[in-house]
Amino acid sequence: MPGGEYCGHCGISLTAGDARDRRHSYAASPSESVYHLGLATTLFPHLAKGRGAMFSWSVVGGVVVLVALVAFNLFAAAAAVAVLLLPVLYLMYLYEARVYADRPWLVLALAFVLPLVLGVAVSALLGTLISGLAFQGERSLLLVLELVVAPLVTLVATVAGPLLLLTRPTFHEVLDAVSFGAVSGLAFSLGATAVAVWPLLTGSVVSEGVPAQWVLLLLRHGILLPLLNMATASLLAAAAWLFGRRRRIRLDDRWLWSPPAIVAVAVVARIAAAAIGLVPRLLVDVLGILVLVSLLFLHLRLVVHNALLEQGLELEIGEPSPCPECHRVVPVMLFCPACGVARAATPKPAGAHRRPAPASGPAGSG
Amino acid sequence: MATRSRAWYPYQSIPRREAAPPRLGRARFLLVLLVVIALGAILVTVLAAVLTPAQPATCTQHCGPAPGVPVPQPARYHSAAYGFEVAYTDPWKVVQQDSKSVIFQTAAGQFLVYGQPAGKSDQQLVQEALATLPDTQFQSITPATSIRGAHVGYQNGTGEVFSSTFLPQSGRAIRARIAVVAATKGGVSVSVVGIDPWVAAAPNGIPESSQFDAALSLFQWPG
Numbered sequence: 001m002p003g004g005e006y007c008g009h010c011g012i013s014l015t016a017g018d019a020r021d022r023r024h025s026y027a028a029s030p031s032e033s034v035y036h037l038g039l040a041t042t043l044f045p046h047l048a049k050g051r052g053a054m055f056s057w058s059v060v061g062g063v064v065v066l067v068a069l070v071a072f073n074l075f076a077a078a079a080a081v082a083v084l085l086l087p088v089l090y091l092m093y094l095y096e097a098r099v100y101a102d103r104p105w106l107v108l109a110l111a112f113v114l115p116l117v118l119g120v121a122v123s124a125l126l127g128t129l130i131s132g133l134a135f136q137g138e139r140s141l142l143l144v145l146e147l148v149v150a151p152l153v154t155l156v157a158t159v160a161g162p163l164l165l166l167t168r169p170t171f172h173e174v175l176d177a178v179s180f181g182a183v184s185g186l187a188f189s190l191g192a193t194a195v196a197v198w199p200l201l202t203g204s205v206v207s208e209g210v211p212a213q214w215v216l217l218l219l220r221h222g223i224l225l226p227l228l229n230m231a232t233a234s235l236l237a238a239a240a241w242l243f244g245r246r247r248r249i250r251l252d253d254r255w256l257w258s259p260p261a262i263v264a265v266a267v268v269a270r271i272a273a274a275a276i277g278l279v280p281r282l283l284v285d286v287l288g289i290l291v292l293v294s295l296l297f298l299h300l301r302l303v304v305h306n307a308l309l310e311q312g313l314e315l316e317i318g319e320p321s322p323c324p325e326c327h328r329v330v331p332v333m334l335f336c337p338a339c340g341v342a343r344a345a346t347p348k349p350a351g352a353h354r355r356p357a358p359a360s361g362p363a364g365s366g
Numbered sequence: 367m368a369t370r371s372r373a374w375y376p377y378q379s380i381p382r383r384e385a386a387p388p389r390l391g392r393a394r395f396l397l398v399l400l401v402v403i404a405l406g407a408i409l410v411t412v413l414a415a416v417l418t419p420a421q422p423a424t425c426t427q428h429c430g431p432a433p434g435v436p437v438p439q440p441a442r443y444h445s446a447a448y449g450f451e452v453a454y455t456d457p458w459k460v461v462q463q464d465s466k467s468v469i470f471q472t473a474a475g476q477f478l479v480y481g482q483p484a485g486k487s488d489q490q491l492v493q494e495a496l497a498t499l500p501d502t503q504f505q506s507i508t509p510a511t512s513i514r515g516a517h518v519g520y521q522n523g524t525g526e527v528f529s530s531t532f533l534p535q536s537g538r539a540i541r542a543r544i545a546v547v548a549a550t551k552g553g554v555s556v557s558v559v560g561i562d563p564w565v566a567a568a569p570n571g572i573p574e575s576s577q578f579d580a581a582l583s584l585f586q587w588p589g
Binding site: 004048049050051054058062065069074076077078079080081084085088089092095096098123124126127128130131134135136137138139145146150195196197198199200201202209210213214216217220221225273274276277278279280281282285322323324325326327328329330337338346347 | 377378379380381382384385386388389390392395396398399402403406407408409410411414415417461462469470471472474475476500501502503505506507508531532533534535536537538539540541542561563
């Protein structure tokens with residue numbers, strides 16, 4: 001076994017007091033703790049170290065541009081920036097990290113176009129019904145639609161494409177599931193939000209309105225709700241990936257990231273977000289969803305971290321090659337023995353699968 | 367358990383660009399991102415401007431309900447706390463009520479009436495009524511026009527029409543018009559809020575303005 005600070009096979013820390021405890025070192029980005037809410041390493045886990053900053057600064061820059069456009073009452077342009085920013089960035093991420101492997105069109109069709117169309121349909125049908133009832137002060141049916149039907153329909157619509165993709169042997173890594181869930185959630189939001197806000201955009205180029213409320217409105221519909229959909233769809237796709245897999249190494253707190261717990265977290269989070277939308281103040285709504293999204297992404301990091309450690313594959317020690325995370329030339333294994341990054345959380349090589357299909361190992365080995 | 371420092375494993379370190387060559391360089395990344403976002407923003411702005419439905423001419427005469435329609439016997443809401451009464455007919459129906467206030471579902475929107483002890487100016491009452499609307503649903507409330515001769519049950523008051531956007535979290539946006547009228551008589555102040563989807567051709571953009579006006583005219587103060 002090649003030497004190093006981490007086991008190249010199972011990824012546990014060889015220097016920590018408790019060998020199984022490496023929560024100080026996130027498997028997709030070992031320089032961060034699992035509980036560190038890094039924007040780039042959470043949203044774009046495949047990116048090599050140093051590449052994520054460009055993506056996360058783009059998110060910040062996009063929000064600044066959105067605010068500037070609203071300040072000049074250019075609401076249509078601001079809305080376009082809000083709804084396009086995250087989906088465009090994520091598509092660029094899929095390209096940069098070759099997450100789609102050798103099936104770019106299939107991934108685009110099932111993880112982007114399908115949820116986009118579903119988002120348009122759900123917003124046009126269910127959204128119109130909900131708005132009509134809410135506008136007329138109807139309460140009982142509205143509560144059922146807002147708190148139960150809309151969240152569940154959204155969850156199903158955002159996870160359908162990723163589940164179809166995960167049936168393909170090409171996509172056997174947990175980060176495939178997470179990435180497809182993320183792009184699906186964003187595409188659904190793009191379609192739904194475009195239809196939802198369109199009636200507000202028609203009119204003169206320079207519109208009237210209260211800029212502060214437009215900023216909050218666009219942050220809610222263009223940034224936070226897409227992030228919420230992204231997180232819940234990623235969690236559900238990860239739960240599907242984990243379902244039925246044997247434990248490969250013994251990890252603590254497994255109940256926290258077992259498939260039933262993950263599904264429960266996603267469903268409760270969606271319903272909680274809908275309930276937050278019923279409070280009368282927009283600022284409270286936006287802050288509430290922000291907190292919810294942060295908690296969801298922390299849970300997603302925990303799931304991804306442990307799933308990467310458990311990703312059961314044949315033990316192979318390949319030829320030395322550069323680690324994209326620490327830039328050291330190390331033998332190719334499931335984990336870099338020098339920095340501990342999961343090789344599954346690095347950009348995929350061109351024209352080849354990263355590894356053979358998974359084989360279920362015996363429980364407790366590692 | 368093995369405990370090692372990095373010095374034990376001097377894996378050769380190489381420059382970042384060799385270890386992880388980027389597919390999208392910084393310049394290409396920014397160019398693609400900016401071009402796509404800018405094109406999207408321009409396209410949406412142009413489409414929004416071009417696809418705006420033509421504004422029909424504003425109604426100037428015979429804008430009220432068609433004459434000759436038999437008027438059904440109205441039902442009434444009675445405020446136990448302040449004694450005022452609001453008459454209403456189909457298709458209006460009460461969706462929420464208590465001793466001080468009532469909310470009607472109208473054919474296209476809502477009509478809210480609530481009372482309180484006198485003591486505030488009519489203008490304050492109008493602003494207070496607006497503040498009660500949830501801004502998670504009603505955003506960007508801006509004054510559109512004032513209502514001349516605003517009254518509640520033939521008691522003169524203050525009235526104003528506001529434009530607003532209506533967008534609940536899971537819903538689809540509606541452009542709304544909100545008419546707020548407030549008046550005070552004796553020891554009671556009454557605020558009335560009528561909400562309708564904006565229709566350009568309707569008086570003040572409110573398609574049910576004549577029904578709202580009728581309800582205000584039939585309003586009965588206590589005593």
